[in-house]
Amino acid sequence: MAEAVTFKNMALAKAINESLRRALDSDPKVLIMGEDVGKLGGVFRVTDGLQKDFGESRVIDTPLAESGIVGTAIGLALRGYRPVVEIQFDGFVFPAYDQIVTQLAKMHARSLGKVKLPVVVRIPYGGGIGAVEHHSESPEALFAHVAGLKVVSPSNASDGYWMMQQAIQSDDPVIFFEPKRRYWDKAEVNTEAIPGPLHKAQVVREGTDLTLVAYGPMVKLCQEVADAAAEEGKSLEVLDLRSVSPLDFDSIQASVEKTRRLVVVHEAPVFLGSGAEIAARITERCFYHLEAPVLRVGGYHAPYPPARLEEEYLPGLDRVLDAVDRALAY
Amino acid sequence: MTVESTAARKPRRSAGTKSTAGKRTTAKNAPGTDPELVQLLTPEGERLKNPENATYDKYVADITPDELRGLYRDMVLTRRFDAEATSLQRQGELGLWASLLGQEAAQIGSGRATREDDYVFPTYREHGVAWCRGVDPANLLGMFRGVNNGGWDPNGNNFHLYTIVIGSQTLHATGYAMGIAKDGADSAVIAYFGDGASSQGDVAESFTFSAVYNAPVVFFCQNNQWAISEPTEKQTRVPLYQRAQGYGFPGVRVDGNDVLACLAVTKWALERARNGEGPTLVEAYTYRMGAHTTSDDPTKYRADEERESWEAKDPILRLRRYLEASNHADEGFFAELEAESEALGKRVREAVRAMPDPDRFAIFENVYADGHALVDEERAQFAAYQASFADEGGH
Numbered sequence: 220m221a222e223a224v225t226f227k228n229m230a231l232a233k234a235i236n237e238s239l240r241r242a243l244d245s246d247p248k249v250l251i252m253g254e255d256v257g258k259l260g261g262v263f264r265v266t267d268g269l270q271k272d273f274g275e276s277r278v279i280d281t282p283l284a285e286s287g288i289v290g291t292a293i294g295l296a297l298r299g300y301r302p303v304v305e306i307q308f309d310g311f312v313f314p315a316y317d318q319i320v321t322q323l324a325k326m327h328a329r330s331l332g333k334v335k336l337p338v339v340v341r342i343p344y345g346g347g348i349g350a351v352e353h354h355s356e357s358p359e360a361l362f363a364h365v366a367g368l369k370v371v372s373p374s375n376a377s378d379g380y381w382m383m384q385q386a387i388q389s390d391d392p393v394i395f396f397e398p399k400r401r402y403w404d405k406a407e408v409n410t411e412a413i414p415g416p417l418h419k420a421q422v423v424r425e426g427t428d429l430t431l432v433a434y435g436p437m438v439k440l441c442q443e444v445a446d447a448a449a450e451e452g453k454s455l456e457v458l459d460l461r462s463v464s465p466l467d468f469d470s471i472q473a474s475v476e477k478t479r480r481l482v483v484v485h486e487a488p489v490f491l492g493s494g495a496e497i498a499a500r501i502t503e504r505c506f507y508h509l510e511a512p513v514l515r516v517g518g519y520h521a522p523y524p525p526a527r528l529e530e531e532y533l534p535g536l537d538r539v540l541d542a543v544d545r546a547l548a549y
Numbered sequence: 550m551t552v553e554s555t556a557a558r559k560p561r562r563s564a565g566t567k568s569t570a571g572k573r574t575t576a577k578n579a580p581g582t583d584p585e586l587v588q589l590l591t592p593e594g595e596r597l598k599n600p601e602n603a604t605y606d607k608y609v610a611d612i613t614p615d616e617l618r619g620l621y622r623d624m625v626l627t628r629r630f631d632a633e634a635t636s637l638q639r640q641g642e643l644g645l646w647a648s649l650l651g652q653e654a655a656q657i658g659s660g661r662a663t664r665e666d667d668y669v670f671p672t673y674r675e676h677g678v679a680w681c682r683g684v685d686p687a688n689l690l691g692m693f694r695g696v697n698n699g700g701w702d703p704n705g706n707n708f709h710l711y712t713i714v715i716g717s718q719t720l721h722a723t724g725y726a727m728g729i730a731k732d733g734a735d736s737a738v739i740a741y742f743g744d745g746a747s748s749q750g751d752v753a754e755s756f757t758f759s760a761v762y763n764a765p766v767v768f769f770c771q772n773n774q775w776a777i778s779e780p781t782e783k784q785t786r787v788p789l790y791q792r793a794q795g796y797g798f799p800g801v802r803v804d805g806n807d808v809l810a811c812l813a814v815t816k817w818a819l820e821r822a823r824n825g826e827g828p829t830l831v832e833a834y835t836y837r838m839g840a841h842t843t844s845d846d847p848t849k850y851r852a853d854e855e856r857e858s859w860e861a862k863d864p865i866l867r868l869r870r871y872l873e874a875s876n877h878a879d880e881g882f883f884a885e886l887e888a889e890s891e892a893l894g895k896r897v898r899e900a901v902r903a904m905p906d907p908d909r910f911a912i913f914e915n916v917y918a919d920g921h922a923l924v925d926e927e928r929a930q931f932a933a934y935q936a937s938f939a940d941e942g943g944h
């Protein structure tokens with residue numbers, strides 16, 4: 220079925236689909252579980268066609284119960300399976316939060332390393348699609364704060380493909396945040412050339428004046444910001460973190476030592492978000508290199524607003540450029 | 550799937566449950582497609598009276614022609630409103646719409662059973678119940694348009710805000726009912742949810758709490774056969790109404806396309822609640838005739854014939870047949886209602902188009918009841934940022 224072939228120009232959703240297909244094909248222990256993942260192929264069609272090809276015992280439509288989905292995935296993992304579960308939307312992960320935080324994250328440590336829980340929890344996340352409430356949130360910091368979980372987010376189809384392979388192969392639980400507004404963005408995917416490890420950040424654009432750090436949905440925005448800034452003669456470096464936990468501070472440090480300025484961009488609220496951790500660590504590591512305080516651009520300390528206000532709430536080109544200007548003005 | 554054929558059947562336990570007991574693979578009708586079902590009006594519009602229905606029949610025994618026409622009117626207007634919302638979504642005026650098409654009888658019957666001082670906890674599809682509670686239909690559209698996350702004052706009509714997270718509201722309903730009991734009041738609470746929601750831990754917990762505290766709450770499950778793409782079989786192996794038994798309170802399955810039966814059974818259940826007899830689970834057996842929401846594509850997972858078979862059980866058609874056969878309504882009534890429907894559609898359309906986008910500072914409103922320094926700081930930063938555009942002569 221899934222041969223290691225080179226796929227050209229694939230949308231992110233399709234790339235994840237192909238990656239899941241490859242995993243199902245190559246390891247009989249891999250299972251897909253979630254609401255509507257079967258016939259419908261998931262509400263975003265990320266699991267499209269998988270049940271048809273692998274059957275209902277590999278691609279499992281579950282009852283509408285998130286705690287049940289993650290809790291039983293833990294049990295299946297204890298029995299040697301590698302479940303990849305889908306949470307339909309970001310705001311619906313919370314019924315499962317208890318299982319993720321109190322059980323999934325801690326069992327390896329509690330068992331003195333005897334128990335491994337290779338569970339992947341896929342969560343389409345973030346805003347920008349004009350949805351109703353609970354469909355646009357970015358709760359990654361809530362998970363990154365919990366030891367025992369890996370938290371990652373691809374920004375493009377190629378990473379979607381490969382990071383999913385790596386997440387499924389990981390013996391630790393991985394919370395896999397998929398930027399839903401980028402599902403339809405296409406990119407080149409080379410299914411043979413294995414990229415760097417799951418936790419490594421990647422410079423997606425070289426620059427000398429300032430570093431923009433982002434992950435998931437904000438990487439594309441930061442590339443656009445860098446384009447716009449280039450027209451004004453500013454050279455911005457863009458770093459795609461790819462992983463929020465662990466965080467690749469070494470790559471951020473290397474970039475900041477070169478550019479001396481850092482702006483962190485994410486959709487989640489700024490307060491106590493991943494940008495706060497980055498700002499603190501980089502200030503500690505690069506204090507003498509920095510020409511400006513580390514600035515953050517993100518959501519406000521407010522519930523995610525109704526769709527007609529989300530453009531105000533979400534970081535956009537202007538808001539990031541404004542932060543870039545402020546950082547450069549020091 | 551022969552709901553109507555079961556009408557005259559004696560209320561015995563479902564054959565489905567018995568035959569599947571102890572087996573690992575279950576028959577495809579496992580959730581019980583034809584166990585006992587309270588029905589007072591057949592799809593052909595015949596008024597059914599039999600000993601099995603007597604417990605409930607008395608709640609509608611003295612219903613007047615005027616009230617019957619009222620129920621009909623409620624259903625027709627609700628359907629018209631729903632159709633308008635669907636087309637407004639198609640025209641780009643709404644971001645999303647969750648249609649109630651086919652569920653009018655379940656909603657109007659149960660909604661009209663409530664008393665003004667009762668409290669209703671809906672999901673996101675209870676447009677007919679909202680109608681019964683006096684919520685302006687246009688107000689239901691704000692959250693689907695994306696201009697707010699609510700749209701009405703829940704205390705204005707004792708109709709809580711729509712809840713999108715599946716099952717959450719059943720616990721709120723139970724807690725509210727516990728409060729009523731503590732207060733020694735005789736009002737009751739009704740909580741709506743779907744067959745899919747019945748799988749959620751919150752729903753199980755609300756059953757436990759309501760039973761243990763004898764809370765005056767009616768759980769009204771609209772089993773519309775589907776949770777997005779998943780049929781009820783993916784949620785349960787026993788008929789849903791039978792779940793109640795394990796928690797220690799009664800469960801009843803009612804023909805959800807029969808407005809009279811829904812009205813009667815809900816009145817009965819609410820009366821139990823008021824009398825201190827605790828919770829009841831009502832399973833309204835009905836059908837989602839449309840897509841789950843306007844973003845769903847049911848052709849991926851269900852056959853057209855299924856919908857067609859349910860169209861024959863249309864809740865509105867059946868009451869019309871009864872009204873006509875019993876001479877409770879004449880052509881004039883139907884014509885007037887048609888005009889009223891058109892007017893409602895027009896009013897809703899205009900109201901939606903006139904809905905302004907919210908003020909951008911609304912983001913920071915009501916985050917806390919007491920105010921919060923961080924919100925104040927961010928609001929000020931936001932204002933300064935907005936003002937920087939004004940300086941440049943921007944927007």
Ligand SMILES: Cc1ncc(C[n+]2csc(CCOP(=O)(O)OP(=O)(O)O)c2C)c(N)n1
Nearest residue numbers: 307311713714715743744745746775776777
């Ligand atoms: C906790 C949670 N998980 C998933 C969803 C996504 N979702 C919205 S509606 C729905 C199906 C609900 O089915 P059911 O409870 O039967 O009610 P219906 O929509 O059919 O009336 C799902 C899975 C959600 N809103 N909340």
